[in-house]
Amino acid sequence: MKDSPPEEMLKQQFVIDVIRRIYQKYGFDPLDTPALEDWGLLSAKKGGGEEIKQEIYYFKDKSDREVGLRFDLTVPLARFFVNNPKLPLPFKRSHIAKVWRYDRPGAMRWREFWQADADTVGSDNPLSDAEFLRAACEIFYELGLNDVVFRINNRKTLQAFVESIGVKDYVDVFRTIDKLDKMGKDGVEKELKEKGVNQDKIKKILEFIEIKNLKNVRQYVTEGVDEIEKILDLMGEYKNNFQVDMSLVRGLEYYTGPICEMSLGEKYGDAFGVGSSLPTVACFGRFDTLTEAVGGKKIPATGGSIGVDRVIFIMEKRGLFKDFPKTVTKIFVISVNENMKNDVISIVNKFRKLGISSEFDLMGRSLSKQLDYASSRGIPYVIVIGEKELKSKKAKLRDMKTGEEKDILLNKLDDVKKNMK
Amino acid sequence: MKDSPPEEMLKQQFVIDVIRRIYQKYGFDPLDTPALEDWGLLSAKKGGGEEIKQEIYYFKDKSDREVGLRFDLTVPLARFFVNNPKLPLPFKRSHIAKVWRYDRPGAMRWREFWQADADTVGSDNPLSDAEFLRAACEIFYELGLNDVVFRINNRKTLQAFVESIGVKDYVDVFRTIDKLDKMGKDGVEKELKEKGVNQDKIKKILEFIEIKNLKNVRQYVTEGVDEIEKILDLMGEYKNNFQVDMSLVRGLEYYTGPICEMSLGEKYGDAFGVGSSLPTVACFGRFDTLTEAVGGKKIPATGGSIGVDRVIFIMEKRGLFKDFPKTVTKIFVISVNENMKNDVISIVNKFRKLGISSEFDLMGRSLSKQLDYASSRGIPYVIVIGEKELKSKKAKLRDMKTGEEKDILLNKLDDVKKNMK
Numbered sequence: 001m002k003d004s005p006p007e008e009m010l011k012q013q014f015v016i017d018v019i020r021r022i023y024q025k026y027g028f029d030p031l032d033t034p035a036l037e038d039w040g041l042l043s044a045k046k047g048g049g050e051e052i053k054q055e056i057y058y059f060k061d062k063s064d065r066e067v068g069l070r071f072d073l074t075v076p077l078a079r080f081f082v083n084n085p086k087l088p089l090p091f092k093r094s095h096i097a098k099v100w101r102y103d104r105p106g107a108m109r110w111r112e113f114w115q116a117d118a119d120t121v122g123s124d125n126p127l128s129d130a131e132f133l134r135a136a137c138e139i140f141y142e143l144g145l146n147d148v149v150f151r152i153n154n155r156k157t158l159q160a161f162v163e164s165i166g167v168k169d170y171v172d173v174f175r176t177i178d179k180l181d182k183m184g185k186d187g188v189e190k191e192l193k194e195k196g197v198n199q200d201k202i203k204k205i206l207e208f209i210e211i212k213n214l215k216n217v218r219q220y221v222t223e224g225v226d227e228i229e230k231i232l233d234l235m236g237e238y239k240n241n242f243q244v245d246m247s248l249v250r251g252l253e254y255y256t257g258p259i260c261e262m263s264l265g266e267k268y269g270d271a272f273g274v275g276s277s278l279p280t281v282a283c284f285g286r287f288d289t290l291t292e293a294v295g296g297k298k299i300p301a302t303g304g305s306i307g308v309d310r311v312i313f314i315m316e317k318r319g320l321f322k323d324f325p326k327t328v329t330k331i332f333v334i335s336v337n338e339n340m341k342n343d344v345i346s347i348v349n350k351f352r353k354l355g356i357s358s359e360f361d362l363m364g365r366s367l368s369k370q371l372d373y374a375s376s377r378g379i380p381y382v383i384v385i386g387e388k389e390l391k392s393k394k395a396k397l398r399d400m401k402t403g404e405e406k407d408i409l410l411n412k413l414d415d416v417k418k419n420m421k
Numbered sequence: 422m423k424d425s426p427p428e429e430m431l432k433q434q435f436v437i438d439v440i441r442r443i444y445q446k447y448g449f450d451p452l453d454t455p456a457l458e459d460w461g462l463l464s465a466k467k468g469g470g471e472e473i474k475q476e477i478y479y480f481k482d483k484s485d486r487e488v489g490l491r492f493d494l495t496v497p498l499a500r501f502f503v504n505n506p507k508l509p510l511p512f513k514r515s516h517i518a519k520v521w522r523y524d525r526p527g528a529m530r531w532r533e534f535w536q537a538d539a540d541t542v543g544s545d546n547p548l549s550d551a552e553f554l555r556a557a558c559e560i561f562y563e564l565g566l567n568d569v570v571f572r573i574n575n576r577k578t579l580q581a582f583v584e585s586i587g588v589k590d591y592v593d594v595f596r597t598i599d600k601l602d603k604m605g606k607d608g609v610e611k612e613l614k615e616k617g618v619n620q621d622k623i624k625k626i627l628e629f630i631e632i633k634n635l636k637n638v639r640q641y642v643t644e645g646v647d648e649i650e651k652i653l654d655l656m657g658e659y660k661n662n663f664q665v666d667m668s669l670v671r672g673l674e675y676y677t678g679p680i681c682e683m684s685l686g687e688k689y690g691d692a693f694g695v696g697s698s699l700p701t702v703a704c705f706g707r708f709d710t711l712t713e714a715v716g717g718k719k720i721p722a723t724g725g726s727i728g729v730d731r732v733i734f735i736m737e738k739r740g741l742f743k744d745f746p747k748t749v750t751k752i753f754v755i756s757v758n759e760n761m762k763n764d765v766i767s768i769v770n771k772f773r774k775l776g777i778s779s780e781f782d783l784m785g786r787s788l789s790k791q792l793d794y795a796s797s798r799g800i801p802y803v804i805v806i807g808e809k810e811l812k813s814k815k816a817k818l819r820d821m822k823t824g825e826e827k828d829i830l831l832n833k834l835d836d837v838k839k840n841m842k
Binding site for chain 2: 001002003004005006009010012013024025026027028029030031032033034035036054057059060061062069080083084088089090092093098100102112120122123125127128131134138234236327328329345349352355356357358359360362363364373376377
């Protein structure tokens with residue numbers, strides 16, 4: 001787990017604000033749930049297995065109840081939904097919050113990280129799949145990540161194909177296909193052979209998972225293809241960011257229909273500790289059985305999750321945060337000596353009333369030490385106030401980066417806004 | 422622990438946004454730290470005692486490390502500060518996040534709740550005390566809670582007084598005075614007697630803790646009084662919200678100088694489960710020894726914390742959220758039948774491009790069912806789109822509350838903003 005110092009927090013705040021605004025524009029109302037959930041609920045997602053205890057922060061509380069820190073925001077959504085049977089349907093909610101996983105930490109893996117989810121519960125129409133996907137596209141575009149790739153598939157299509165060639169345990173085949181990125185085509189072939197799938201079927205599987213367009217998919221199978229097509233039609237100007245990809249499985253999670261995995265370029269592949277595969281920055285899927293798995297009735301649901309920390313990491317690597325503020329403070333007002341401290345405070349109070357973040361010396365420091373401080377904090381502007389400035393009611397707004405100075409009138413402080421970038 | 426459904430989240434979002442904006446205007450840069458901290462750190466605040474295990478979520482992780490969920494944001498700040506010795510001083514940070522306490526839950530006590538802190542590390546000047554206090558005043562005013570009362574005292578003053586009458590163990594006397602709200606003057610008298618304080622001293626203590634102005638304080642003791650005075654002078658227009666109160670102790674926490682406790686009226690006293698005392702909505706204090714307690718060198722520090730959930734609770738009780746939105750969505754665009762669904766989607770896409778939160782039917786419902794849905798969600802406006810509307814490029818924006826309808830042009834959708842409250 002890591003601290004987020006101000007410099008990082010300002011970037012996070014920026015990214016989260018964009019996500020929040022766009023999710024809310026699409027009508028995803030905000031929801032929050034507790035960090036701790038019952039262990040029984042947390043384990044329900046993966047079929048009640050004990051192995052999930054190894055992957056999450058699990059413990060017994062003082063009343064001996066088994067609890068855990070949530071590892072995603074989808075399971076709490078399902079629990080909330082089941083607990084609130086009177087919610088009008090569809091229930092569209094967004095949730096931007098921390099989750100915790102007891103993972104091996106790595107370059108792009110943290111044990112505590114932020115997820116930004118938006119989901120629609122109650123509709124089985126591809127229109128509801130498209131709601132999250134369009135919002136996600138708009139978010140990536142607004143963050144300057146227009147080259148985002150949405151690989152798209154449909155669990156129904158994949159399952160129908162695997163069954164069509166006479167394989168009974170499609171889940172087992174999914175598990176192998178899911179490793180394509182990690183172990184390549186040869187690895188998939190080898191593992192399927194070990195699993196006893198015959199050579200002819202393996203050949204067909206390897207052919208099928210290479211398909212990148214719906215026309216070719218239809219030559220093998222039709223189930224779920226219309227859904228993908230409908231979703232793509234709804235993407236409008238974002239359609240070119242989508243890539244049909246029959247090898248996409250999205251793990252052994254609870255997905256039941258359309259699925260997507262979003263990634264950004266290959267160049268940081270190694271830094272992310274994900275080998276040759278593309279780092280995933282967001283994911284999406286339909287999960288029509290999750291409410292049932294947590295003890296409610298079966299209700300269709302769909303949505304996705306944006307990995308906030310990964311998005312920030314990539315934006316940083318790409319230089320999208322070049323010249324980004326290091327502090328919230330815009331102006332540091334310097335007092336030449338303690339005699340004009342009260343005047344300085346009154347100027348700062350006026351700036352704050354005008355909504356301009358500003359500060360003054362709290363340490364009784366000299367002019368040059370105050371300048372050093374403003375500079376070390378990365379505060380973009382300073383104003384020096386001495387007797388001359390107070391008398392003439394004029395001062396200079398200094399741009400700390402360029403050294404450029406502009407005249408300002410102390411009785412017209414609202415004009416200062418115009419002189420700041 | 423409680424869920425925060427959309428209706429609650431919108432209020433929380435509003436309050437947190439106000440706090441964040443004002444803290445940042447005062448130059449408190451945002452900081453975030455992990456939810457989990459080492460147990461050793463968490464216990465340091467209260468002097469390393471084991472009893473704190475009873476009050477927090479404590480457990481051993483899989484590598485047998487003792488950890489706990491943070492119970493406040495001040496201890497993590499001290500740890501962060503000690504870990505980052507090169508931070509420019511003063512270090513001003515704000516932190517708005519969840520904390521967890523294994524408390525007996527009650528009307529105003531949750532096991533998971535939001536705190537909004539702002540602190541200044543590195544300055545022993547009362548100017549730095551005033552920074553948080555002014556920001557807090559501005560926040561309460563902006564939230565419509567102008568009647569907030571800041572009871573103010575100084576630990577130095579209280580300690581000097583207790584020592585001046587010849588009591589050695591001032592902490593033990595503090596512990597009793599701190600219960601004045603709970604057990605009244607008689608209770609304090611009784612407990613001090615039990616502790617072996619003689620009658621004459623008890624009389625003086627009871628006299629002293631009733632003092633409500635600095636002039637009278639000075640007749641007993643002078644230590645720390647100038648600091649309170651200086652702080653009050655810096656409060657400007659908020660000065661009348663402050664009440665000198667020599668009975669204020671603020672628990673046995675780590676405070677070393679000026680302290681404040683903020684409360685709002687008496688009328689909800691019982692609902693808050695705090696008996697006859699005022700419910701505290703925020704607190705403040707100087708803590709010059711905390712960095713030392715967590716293993717660093719001694720550095721002066723000061724700041725406070727606003728209890729976000731309590732503030733929301735009181736605003737709610739006072740009706741300040743009357744007519745507050747129930748959903749982020751402003752307009753629901755209704756399709757008379759499925760034939761005009763694509764046109765409806767294109768209208769919604771245009772609204773979203775304009776920054777207007779809007780939605781459409783995802784369920785293939787009839788006109789009246791769509792109206793019911795918009796109404797049950799509390800969406801304030803609907804637009805019905807049928808063939809007539811598409812042909813004439815005119816439609817009506819209906820205010821769901823008043824039933825009032827206004828004409829809008831489908832090719833001038835940006836005008837709709839003017840027609841919404």
